[in-house]
Amino acid sequence: MIKEFREFIARGNVMDMAVGIIIGAAFTAIVTSLVDDLINPIIGLITGGMDFTNMYVVMSGDVPAGASLQAARDSGAAVFAYGSFLMAVLNFLIVAWVVFLLVKAVNRAKEAAMGAEEKPAEEPAGPTQEELLAQIRDLLAAKG
Structure with missing residues (x-):
């Protein structure tokens, strides 16, 4: 093991x-x-x-008007904290955007480094569609 x-x-x-x-x-x-x-x-x-983080709706229980979300939670009331959720979504989108930009920058740096080192040889172009169709026509004519 x-x-x-x-x-x-x-x-x-x-x-x-x-x-x-x-x-x-x-x-x-x-x-x-x-x-x-x-x-x-x-x-x-x-x-x-x-401040979005303190936006909430009291589902049940008594909460003084204007109380913070933490105070509402501490009072034992059931709260629907949509502001915290909105901020979490916004934070996620920002993090995702920053990660996207970083990955994009790293990929560009890799491509630039790869291009500076050695460019991959281009593959020879294959036959065009018309050339393939002409070959098929010629093969069918030879069989007939």
Whole structure:
């Protein structure tokens, strides 16, 4: 069993995955800061300082008017916290967009590096559709 575990750990995919997870965890802090410190204030400026995270509807229970979401939850009331959900969706979209841009940049860098090293030889062009049809016609004429 120890031998199998050693072989499992020695595989390149496991190490690549571990590096990816570590980099992902570090990247999460950057994206969280981007969202919290840069994008949310801009959204707040556009919406007139509206804080989406404290938007909720009381389903049951007594909550004082104007109470924060945390205060409503602490009072034991059942709340429908749609503002937190909207912010989670917005954060996800921002993270997805940033990851998309990073992957796109990495792919461009790989293509540029590959182009600088060696361009792959172009495959010779095959026969055109007309040439194939002419060959088929000639074969059928030879059989007939």
